[in-house]
Every structure is written in C-alpha cells, then in structure tokens.
Amino acid sequence: MFGSMKFLLISNIVTLFLALFLLSLANGMEEKKDVYIVYMGAAAPASSPETLTQTHLQLLTSVVKRQEHQKLIHSYKHGFSGFAARLSKEEALAISQNQDVISVFVDPVYxxxxxxxxxxxxxxxxxxxxxxxxxxxxxxxxxxxxxxxxxxxxxxxxxxxxxxxxxxxxxxxxxxxxxxxxxxxxxxxxxxxxxxxxxxxxxxxxxxxxxxxxxxxxxxxxxxxxxxxxxxxxxxxxxxxxxxxxxxxxxxxxxxxxxxxxxxxxxxxxxxxxxxxxxxxxxxxxxxxxxxxxxxxxxxxxxxxxxxxxxxxxxxxxxxxxxxxxxxxxxxxxxxxxxxxxxxxxxRKFDSDILLLGTGSNNKAIKGQAINFSNLGKSPTHPLVYGRSAKSNSNSSTDQSASHCDMQSLDEKKIKGKIVVCKHNDEDIRSDVLVELLKDLGAIGVILVNYQQNSVASTYVDIPVTEIPLQAADELFTYINSTKKPIATILPTISVTEYKPAxxxxxxxxxxxxxxxxxxxxxxxxxxxxxxxxxxxxxxxxxxxxxxxxxxxxxxxxxxxxxxxxxxxxxxxxxxxxxxxxxxxxxxxxxxxxxxxxxxxxxxxxxxxxxxxxxxxxxxxxxxxxxxxxGLVYDAGPEDYLLFLCNYGYNTSTIKSISNSALVGFECPKNSSKDLISSLNYPSIAISNLHRIKKKIVSRTLTNVGAEEEITYVVSVQSPVGVDVKVVPEKLQFTKKSKKLSYQVTFSVKDSSLTNELFGWITWSDGKHLVRSPYVISSK
Missing domain, CATH: 3.40.50.200 (Peptidase S8/S53 domain)
Incomplete structure (x- = not known):
C-alpha cells in the first residue's frame, strides 16, 4: 500500500512540475517581445527633448504595465519624434492605435x-x-x-x-x-x-x-x-x-x-x-x-x-x-x-597574368585579373592541373563537378604541389572559400575561369590566384590538352592605369x-x-x-x-x-x-x-x-515632398503629423495620384504608363544660380524613336528679377506598340553651362 501511495505521490509531483513547466512555457510564448520602432512624425516646435522623452515614456507605460519592460531603447527627440522599445505583438498593436502614432514596425536589420x-x-x-x-x-x-x-x-x-x-x-x-x-x-x-x-x-x-x-x-x-x-x-x-x-x-x-x-x-x-x-x-x-x-x-x-x-x-x-x-x-x-x-x-585595373611554358623564350602569357602577392616566380616552372583531370574515383565525382573543383570530386594527390584550374560561376561555392579549401589540399596556386566577366579584382592574400573570363580561356585549355605535363606560373599583381574604356x-x-x-x-x-x-x-x-x-x-x-x-x-x-x-x-x-x-x-x-x-x-x-x-538648378523644398507623399497615397492628416513644414491650411489636392509624381521638380523625369495614357505633360522650374544678371538658355532634346517630345518654351531668359522660370514637356506616343523603356535627354545651355536631365518613358 505504501508503495502504491509513494508511486501516486511521485506521479502527482511529476504532473505538477509538468503543468508548471507548460504554463511557464506558455507564459514565455505570450511574453515574447521584439524591438519595435514607434514613429510619431515631426517633433512639435515648442517641445523640448526632455518633454518628448516623457511623452514617449507615458505612451509606453499606458500599454506596458510591468515596470521592467518600460525602459526605452532609444528616444528620438531632436529631428523627429518616436522611440524604440521591446514590445509584444499585442502591445505594438495597442500603441499603433494611438492617434499620435504614424507607424509601428519591428526593428529591421540592414x-x-x-x-x-x-x-x-x-x-x-x-x-x-x-x-x-x-x-x-x-x-x-x-x-x-x-x-x-x-x-x-x-x-x-x-x-x-x-x-x-x-x-x-x-x-x-x-x-x-x-x-x-x-x-x-x-x-x-x-x-x-x-x-x-x-x-x-x-x-x-x-x-x-x-x-x-x-x-x-x-x-x-x-x-x-x-x-x-x-x-x-x-x-x-x-x-x-x-x-x-x-x-x-x-x-x-x-x-x-x-x-x-x-x-x-x-x-x-x-x-x-x-x-x-x-x-x-x-x-x-x-x-x-x-x-x-x-x-x-x-x-x-x-x-x-x-x-x-x-x-x-x-x-x-x-x-x-x-x-x-x-x-x-x-x-x-x-x-x-x-x-x-x-x-x-x-x-585602373589589376593584372595578374598567367605564363605558360612555351618553346625557348616564347612563353605564352594569358591576361588575368586579381590582387595577389605571388611567390611562384616569373618563369613557368610549376605543374598545372585542370580540376576535371584531378577527378577522384568516388561515385559522386563527375566531369562537371570536378571541373568546378567540387571538394567531393577531387583527388587530393593529383592537386598537391600544383596550380589548379577551376571553372567557377555564381552557383558555385564562394571563390575565396574554394581557394582556401584548395590550399588546404596542397594547391600552390589557383586559376579561376569565371563564366561571367567581372570588373572587380578579388583579393587573395596568402596564395597566388588569378581569374580569367570563360570566353578568354580557350588558349589555356588548348595548352593543357596539348601536353601531358602542363607547366605555368601566376605573376604577382601589377596596377595598370589609363585603362580604357572607363x-x-x-x-x-x-x-x-x-x-x-x-x-x-x-x-x-x-x-x-x-x-x-x-x-x-x-x-x-x-x-x-x-x-x-x-x-x-x-x-x-x-x-x-x-x-x-x-x-x-x-x-x-x-x-x-x-x-x-x-x-x-x-x-x-x-x-x-x-x-x-x-x-x-x-x-x-x-x-x-x-x-x-x-x-x-x-x-x-x-x-x-x-x-x-x-548655372541652373532644379530646386525643391519640404512642401514639394509633401505633395509627393500626397500623390504617393498618404492622406493629409498623416502628412501633417509627419512634417512641421505642412502649414495649418495644407491639404492634399483632390486629384492626387501617382501619375502626378512625374511633375515633382526633380532633375530627371520618369513617366510610367505612357502606352495607356498616350500623352503626358510635366512641368519643371529652373533657378538661375550663375553670376550673370541676364542670361538666355536654349533647349535641345534627344528623343527616342516612337515618342514625340516637345519643350515649351524653347528659350528661358533669366534677368535680375526673374531668377526662376518654368517650362513644360509634352511626351506623346507615336507608336502604339510601345512596350519597353525608352530614354532621352533634355539639355539647357547658355554656351558655357550644360544643364542636362535624363528622362525615361515606361509603357507600364
């Protein structure tokens, strides 16, 4: 009897501990908190940083009741208002309902x-x-x-x-x-x-x-x-x-x-x-x-x-x-x-060339690119092996995998003490990792044959490495296939300046x-x-x-x-x-x-x-x-960006909360739409959906910032085929009193089959300055 009671007591204790464990786990799940950013827009002009911090704490306290969770991680109180704090989903949602809050979102990692x-x-x-x-x-x-x-x-x-x-x-x-x-x-x-x-x-x-x-x-x-x-x-x-x-x-x-x-x-x-x-x-x-x-x-x-x-x-x-x-x-x-x-x-480019053994003094050079500090010498005296030729006998090894120097496909004995040639593309293991693995297998140098040309010269500090594009590798593979014992060296990097095109x-x-x-x-x-x-x-x-x-x-x-x-x-x-x-x-x-x-x-x-x-x-x-x-500039102020936000889709009340630049009487125009974004006074022009709307008029305003009191600028337009581009007026005459002048550009589709992006330029010139703006026209 005592044995069965002891068993029941132990069983009850285990059950109690299990229940307590599950309860604490559930509470832990409920209490899971992430860092959230609470964005509250512009700081009121009369608010001091200390006042704003107190406002942030009060808002936090109204939602988070437990004292240990009320600490602000950051209080934003100078250029704008808001804070960062650790919150649960429910707490974040509650804060987002506050009329002074514009947005609440999980702290992103960039x-x-x-x-x-x-x-x-x-x-x-x-x-x-x-x-x-x-x-x-x-x-x-x-x-x-x-x-x-x-x-x-x-x-x-x-x-x-x-x-x-x-x-x-x-x-x-x-x-x-x-x-x-x-x-x-x-x-x-x-x-x-x-x-x-x-x-x-x-x-x-x-x-x-x-x-x-x-x-x-x-x-x-x-x-x-x-x-x-x-x-x-x-x-x-x-x-x-x-x-x-x-x-x-x-x-x-x-x-x-x-x-x-x-x-x-x-x-x-x-x-x-x-x-x-x-x-x-x-x-x-x-x-x-x-x-x-x-x-x-x-x-x-x-x-x-x-x-x-x-x-x-x-x-x-x-x-x-x-x-x-x-x-x-x-x-x-x-x-x-x-x-x-x-x-x-x-x-400037960084050349690290490959020298292949030729006859007499006629060694062959193949242009390569990388940053290395090769100690292999200037004469081709080192054995060269292509990854495919170093294939192991394992069942997983294939010509394709070995040519890309897959570690599971290579025979270490065929690599040791040699310069190894590997094909390489974006789907392969990262080049620096691959090189390090080959070095650990005993390679004394590596030549990477990249599937795509790359303008970046990669750096390899502890083993000679150079890279060549696939389209330039024919000579290298021809040489390797022409002899039983290919011999080469990798030269240390030299800087070449005045390289063209650049x-x-x-x-x-x-x-x-x-x-x-x-x-x-x-x-x-x-x-x-x-x-x-x-x-x-x-x-x-x-x-x-x-x-x-x-x-x-x-x-x-x-x-x-x-x-x-x-x-x-x-x-x-x-x-x-x-x-x-x-x-x-x-x-x-x-x-x-x-x-x-x-x-x-x-x-x-x-x-x-x-x-x-x-x-x-x-x-x-x-x-x-x-x-x-x-000479001239396209100027824009905070209110121009407010109109952008209107056209983008934000409402007037949100925009007034975001910015102190929004005047008391500021209202988003009733005709606000994303199509009107193209008329923001920006130094470039972008127009979408021209295939649908057929014709689009945008305006721009230029400000004379040159020293001349009176100056005339004349426009020239570089237009793509399929679109008619007209600028009015074609001349802008700036005076001491007229420092700001506007013009309009009309874009009209000539070809109803417009289905892609077209590019052009609008340039104003006074004979000294060229004030050039690119434009892009999209059919979608």
Missing part, C-alpha cells in the same frame, strides 16, 4: 553595401566640364579650401581614428556651430577626436566593446573616401600606390556607429539621424540598405524616415543604391529626398526602375565604386594582411558603399562653395552636370559590354568640378 578614383574623376571632368572652373584649378590653394568647415556625417561601422587619413595637420579650429561629441569607451576617448574627426558616437550596446572604434573596416574606408586628408605613398602592400585622399579633404568628419556584429538595426539608424540633425552635420553619407525582396514603405523605412527629417533641416543625405545588380528593379534607398548612388569602375557600370550595382514608384528615376548618379583604395584599421590580427607583412592602413574595397561617400564628398564641396543652397539644389548640381562619355569619348557602357541606360547610372558619372558651378 546590411552594409560593401587614390586613383579622384584623379580619374578630375581627368574625366576635363573631357567636357561645362564649367568656367578648369580641372587644373583643383590643385591650387583655392580649391584645397573647398569644403572647409563643412561637416560630413557617416552612419557606418565606426572609425579607426589613428589612420593618417584623419590627421588634422594644417586645419583650423571649427567655427562654433558643432553640437556633437566623442563617446568614451575603454578603447576610445575624446583625445581620439581632433579638428578633422570632430565627433564619434556609438549605438551598438550589444557589441563588445560599445565603442565608436571600427573593428570591421567599412566605416574607416568610407570616411576616408568622403573626407580623408591627403596621404602620400599610400598603397595596398605596394599595389595601387599613390596619394590617397578624400573627395573633400578640408571637410570635417563625424561618425555614427550604427552597424556592429549583428548588422545595422533600424532603431540605431534612427537614433543616429536624430543626433546628427541636432549635432549640426551638413551632409550624411549612408552606405547601408535593406533587402530587395522585403522593401518597406516610406513610413516604415528607417533610412527614408530619418533622411526626410534631415532634409527638412537642409541636411544633404546620400545613400548607396545597393549591390544587387545587374537585376532590374533592384535599386534601394528610393525616396526622392535622398541622393541615390550607383557604382562605376575607374581607369568608367563602366559595375555589374553588382543595383539598377532601376524603383519598385516603389516608377515616376521617380533611381539611381540618381554614378560614382567610382570598384577597387577603391582608402583607409583601413591598423590591426595585426586582420585576415587581409599577407604573410610576413605589417598592416598597411589601406585597403581596396568595392561596392556602392564606396561610390556613396564619393558623392558625399562632392556634395560637401558644393555646400561649402554655395552655403545657402538647399539639399535639392546640391543634388541638382551633381545630376545636371554629370558625364555621359567614357575615356574613349563614347557612350557609357556596363562592365559586361552592353550600352548603359539611366536605369544603370541615373544622370551619369559625377563631374565634381562642373558641379560647383552648374
């Missing part, structure tokens, strides 16, 4: 969009500057001061302050308008800031340490591209040697670390925007973006939200277009108040049209983003250091992450030259002076050889010299 470039842009500018400022004047004392006291803020991975790119030698103290600070950490303090690096903040409490210091390299690289001081004798371990400098070397830099070990959270991005606006930056460079398969609307996109409020305060915001090209519709950061930047090549649109650069609205052309502009030399953290543990070398402090990186700070540097110079200009005027100057020719004086192409279009490059390749004196 990704980074990861010298000779400025010299190349200067050379390109001399092809057809269209400006009274000549290219050779960029080296005189006047131009060296351009950008002085202009502040470039960068939202990125932080900064390595000891880099020579951030030396403040020769700089004067900043005028008293800076409100920022340098965060303190165990590896960073106020003494790391100087007259060049004037501010550094961190928003990554989950990182160890939480510090503005850059342990990734991306932020140091982008900062030095935008505003780095000139550093002579810079190189990547002898490769790409020269002077490294930023686009605006006289500008000041402020860094906001929003990206860490786990990406770039939207809540941190918004906190950085909020502080940057209050700190007093002039330009923001943001080489970050979301994902093309999950694009949020403007009111749930932290970058679109933060940049809108920054532009309201006349801060210029420059963002990368993304690295998801060459797919169409892949462009990111599409808001019309953002300058969106595509990536191009420059006139620039070309990089294959990875994201393309238009915008998937949010095809009536705004994106990207806006293109700039160098392939193998750009710039500053890098001096870390002995870096995997980027070749064996036996000391850290160089410079690195070669590619991506629209690199093209974005090029435009930020140009924008800083324009702002310094024209301090009263609006953010939209600066964008207009950059776009309407852009270059459409390469250094062969032919139309721009992609690096795959096809003719490039405005969906690839926007207005063209940036011309940093002509952009300082554009």
């Amino acid at each position: 990704q980074l969009h990861t010298t000779r470039s400025w010299d190349f842009l200067q050379l390109q500018s001399s092809l057809k500057s269209g400006s009274t400022l000549r290219a050779n004047e960029t080296d005189n004392g006047l131009f060296s001061k351009v950008g002085e006291d202009t502040i470039i803020g960068l939202l990125d991975t932080g900064i390595w302050p000891e880099s020579p790119s951030f030396s403040d030698k020769g700089m004067r103290p900043l005028k008293k308008r800076w409100n920022g600070k340098c965060d303190k950490a165990n590896d960073f303090n106020s003494s790391n800031c100087n007259m060049k690096l004037i501010g550094a903040r961190s928003y990554k409490p989950d990182d160890n340490p939480n510090s503005p210091r850059d342990y990734d390299g991306h932020g140091t690289h982008t900062s030095s591209i935008a505003g780095g001081a000139a550093v002579s004798d810079a190189s990547y371990y002898g490769v790409a040697a020269g002077t490294a400098k930023g686009g605006s070397p006289a500008s000041r830099i402020a860094v906001y670390k929003v990206c860490g070990n786990f990406g770039c959270t939207g809540s941190s991005i918004l906190a950085a925007f909020d502080d940057a606006i209050a700190d007093g930056v002039d330009v923001l460079s943001i080489s970050i973006g979301g994902y093309i398969f999950d694009k949020p609307d403007f009111n749930k996109d932290p970058i679109a939200i933060g940049s809108f409020h920054a532009v309201e305060k006349n801060v210029i915001v420059v963002c990368s277009a993304g690295n998801d090209g060459p797919s169409t519709g892949s462009v990111l950061n599409e808001a019309p108040w953002i300058i969106t930047v595509a990536a191009t090549t420059i006139d 620039p070309q649109i990089a294959y990875f650069s994201s393309r238009g049209p915008s998937s949010l609205t095809k009536n705004i052309l994106k990207p806006d502009i293109a700039a160098p983003g392939v193998n750009i030399l710039a500053g890098w953290p001096l870390r002995n543990s870096s995997s980027d250091i070749p064996p036996g070398k000391k850290p160089s402090g410079f690195n070669l990186q590619s991506g629209t992450s690199m093209s974005c700070p090029h435009i930020a540097g140009v924008a800083a110079n324009i702002k310094s030259w024209n301090p009263k200009w609006s953010a939209s005027a600066v964008r207009s100057a950059i776009m309407t002076t852009a270059i459409l020719m390469n250094n062969n004086k032919r139309q721009l192409t992609t690096d795959l050889g096809s003719t490039a279009t405005p969906y690839d490059f926007g207005a063209g390749e940036v011309n940093p010299i002509a952009a300082l004196q554009p």
Whole structure:
C-alpha cells in the first residue's frame, strides 16, 4: 500500500512540475517581445527633448504595465519624434492605435553595401566640364579650401581614428556651430577626436566593446573616401600606390556607429539621424540598405524616415543604391529626398597574368585579373592541373563537378604541389572559400575561369590566384590538352592605369526602375565604386594582411558603399562653395552636370559590354568640378515632398503629423495620384504608363544660380524613336528679377506598340553651362 501511495505521490509531483513547466512555457510564448520602432512624425516646435522623452515614456507605460519592460531603447527627440522599445505583438498593436502614432514596425536589420578614383574623376571632368572652373584649378590653394568647415556625417561601422587619413595637420579650429561629441569607451576617448574627426558616437550596446572604434573596416574606408586628408605613398602592400585622399579633404568628419556584429538595426539608424540633425552635420553619407525582396514603405523605412527629417533641416543625405545588380528593379534607398548612388569602375585595373611554358623564350602569357602577392616566380616552372583531370574515383565525382573543383570530386594527390584550374560561376561555392579549401589540399596556386566577366579584382592574400573570363580561356585549355605535363606560373599583381574604356557600370550595382514608384528615376548618379583604395584599421590580427607583412592602413574595397561617400564628398564641396543652397539644389548640381562619355569619348557602357541606360547610372558619372558651378538648378523644398507623399497615397492628416513644414491650411489636392509624381521638380523625369495614357505633360522650374544678371538658355532634346517630345518654351531668359522660370514637356506616343523603356535627354545651355536631365518613358 505504501508503495502504491509513494508511486501516486511521485506521479502527482511529476504532473505538477509538468503543468508548471507548460504554463511557464506558455507564459514565455505570450511574453515574447521584439524591438519595435514607434514613429510619431515631426517633433512639435515648442517641445523640448526632455518633454518628448516623457511623452514617449507615458505612451509606453499606458500599454506596458510591468515596470521592467518600460525602459526605452532609444528616444528620438531632436529631428523627429518616436522611440524604440521591446514590445509584444499585442502591445505594438495597442500603441499603433494611438492617434499620435504614424507607424509601428519591428526593428529591421540592414546590411552594409560593401587614390586613383579622384584623379580619374578630375581627368574625366576635363573631357567636357561645362564649367568656367578648369580641372587644373583643383590643385591650387583655392580649391584645397573647398569644403572647409563643412561637416560630413557617416552612419557606418565606426572609425579607426589613428589612420593618417584623419590627421588634422594644417586645419583650423571649427567655427562654433558643432553640437556633437566623442563617446568614451575603454578603447576610445575624446583625445581620439581632433579638428578633422570632430565627433564619434556609438549605438551598438550589444557589441563588445560599445565603442565608436571600427573593428570591421567599412566605416574607416568610407570616411576616408568622403573626407580623408591627403596621404602620400599610400598603397595596398605596394599595389595601387599613390596619394590617397578624400573627395573633400578640408571637410570635417563625424561618425555614427550604427552597424556592429549583428548588422545595422533600424532603431540605431534612427537614433543616429536624430543626433546628427541636432549635432549640426551638413551632409550624411549612408552606405547601408535593406533587402530587395522585403522593401518597406516610406513610413516604415528607417533610412527614408530619418533622411526626410534631415532634409527638412537642409541636411544633404546620400545613400548607396545597393549591390544587387545587374537585376532590374533592384535599386534601394528610393525616396526622392535622398541622393541615390550607383557604382562605376575607374581607369585602373589589376593584372595578374598567367605564363605558360612555351618553346625557348616564347612563353605564352594569358591576361588575368586579381590582387595577389605571388611567390611562384616569373618563369613557368610549376605543374598545372585542370580540376576535371584531378577527378577522384568516388561515385559522386563527375566531369562537371570536378571541373568546378567540387571538394567531393577531387583527388587530393593529383592537386598537391600544383596550380589548379577551376571553372567557377555564381552557383558555385564562394571563390575565396574554394581557394582556401584548395590550399588546404596542397594547391600552390589557383586559376579561376569565371563564366561571367567581372570588373572587380578579388583579393587573395596568402596564395597566388588569378581569374580569367570563360570566353578568354580557350588558349589555356588548348595548352593543357596539348601536353601531358602542363607547366605555368601566376605573376604577382601589377596596377595598370589609363585603362580604357572607363568608367563602366559595375555589374553588382543595383539598377532601376524603383519598385516603389516608377515616376521617380533611381539611381540618381554614378560614382567610382570598384577597387577603391582608402583607409583601413591598423590591426595585426586582420585576415587581409599577407604573410610576413605589417598592416598597411589601406585597403581596396568595392561596392556602392564606396561610390556613396564619393558623392558625399562632392556634395560637401558644393555646400561649402554655395552655403545657402538647399539639399535639392546640391543634388541638382551633381545630376545636371554629370558625364555621359567614357575615356574613349563614347557612350557609357556596363562592365559586361552592353550600352548603359539611366536605369544603370541615373544622370551619369559625377563631374565634381562642373558641379560647383552648374548655372541652373532644379530646386525643391519640404512642401514639394509633401505633395509627393500626397500623390504617393498618404492622406493629409498623416502628412501633417509627419512634417512641421505642412502649414495649418495644407491639404492634399483632390486629384492626387501617382501619375502626378512625374511633375515633382526633380532633375530627371520618369513617366510610367505612357502606352495607356498616350500623352503626358510635366512641368519643371529652373533657378538661375550663375553670376550673370541676364542670361538666355536654349533647349535641345534627344528623343527616342516612337515618342514625340516637345519643350515649351524653347528659350528661358533669366534677368535680375526673374531668377526662376518654368517650362513644360509634352511626351506623346507615336507608336502604339510601345512596350519597353525608352530614354532621352533634355539639355539647357547658355554656351558655357550644360544643364542636362535624363528622362525615361515606361509603357507600364
């Protein structure tokens, strides 16, 4: 009996513990909380930051009753109002019902969009500057001061302050308008800031340490591209040697670390925007973006939200277009108040050639491309093997898999001590991983035969590697098949400058049209983003250091992450030259002076050889010299963007909550529609559905910013076949009293079978300046 009672007691205890466990599990499921962003639009002009924080806490407390959940992660209280907090779905839904809340959304995690470039842009500018400022004047004392006291803020991975790119030698103290600070950490303090690096903040409490210091390299690289001081004798371990400098070397830099070990959270991005606006930056460079398969609307996109409020305060915001090209519709950061930047090549390439054993002194050379530090020697003395010839005897091994050097298909004994040739495409294992695996099997070098030509020279620091396109590999395979013992070597990298054609649109650069609205052309502009030399953290543990070398402090990186700070540097110079200009005027100057020719004086192409279009490059390749004196600009203010939001589909009450620029009597027009977005006073024109509507009239207004009191501009139109384009009037006569003049463009379909995109240009000229706008016409 006692035995059965003992069994029942134990059984009841087990049942009780099981019930308690299931109850706690259910409670845990109920209490699951994510970080949410609560966006509340513009901060009331009379509200102090302290008052706004209390308002945020009160709203949070009204929904979240338990004390431990009431802590704000971020309170946005300077440029706009809102907060980030950990909430359950139910709590987030309850907060979203509040009349003062515009949107509530889960904190998104964004990704980074990861010298000779400025010299190349200067050379390109001399092809057809269209400006009274000549290219050779960029080296005189006047131009060296351009950008002085202009502040470039960068939202990125932080900064390595000891880099020579951030030396403040020769700089004067900043005028008293800076409100920022340098965060303190165990590896960073106020003494790391100087007259060049004037501010550094961190928003990554989950990182160890939480510090503005850059342990990734991306932020140091982008900062030095935008505003780095000139550093002579810079190189990547002898490769790409020269002077490294930023686009605006006289500008000041402020860094906001929003990206860490786990990406770039939207809540941190918004906190950085909020502080940057209050700190007093002039330009923001943001080489970050979301994902093309999950694009949020403007009111749930932290970058679109933060940049809108920054532009309201006349801060210029420059963002990368993304690295998801060459797919169409892949462009990111599409808001019309953002300058969106595509990536191009420059006139430098990195050759790492293959030498094949010939007869006598007639060794055969095959052009290859990569960055390596080959120690194989200059004579072809090393055995060469094609992956297919090194096939193992396993059942899983096939000629196809072995030719691509699938590890399961190769015989290690046939690889050891040899240079291995592998075919490689996008579906294969990443090239750097493949090379490392082959090295572990005993390969002494690798030749990758890529299925698609690639403008980016990949870096391999600890084994000789070169890459050739498939269409150029016939000679290599012919040689391998012609002898039982093929012999070769891989030569170390050499830099080749004045390479033609350049620039070309990089294959990875994201393309238009915008998937949010095809009536705004994106990207806006293109700039160098392939193998750009710039500053890098001096870390002995870096995997980027070749064996036996000391850290160089410079690195070669590619991506629209690199093209974005090029435009930020140009924008800083324009702002310094024209301090009263609006953010939209600066964008207009950059776009309407852009270059459409390469250094062969032919139309721009992609690096795959096809003719490039405005969906690839926007207005063209940036011309940093002509952009300082554009002659005319397309200006737009906050109210223009409010009308855009009306036409996009937001209602009047929401827009009034978003912006302090919305006047008391502001109302969205009753005829608001997405078709009217085309008439936003933008430096480019995009029209969709022309096949359906047959005829479309858009208007634009130009502002004379030239020195002349009276000047006449005459229009010329480059039209595609199938569409009639008419501009009225054909002349604009600016006077001292008439600084702003408008014109209309009528687009009419001549061919009813129009089913694709067509491109053209409208150019105004006074004989000195060329003010050019691209347009795109879509049938859908």
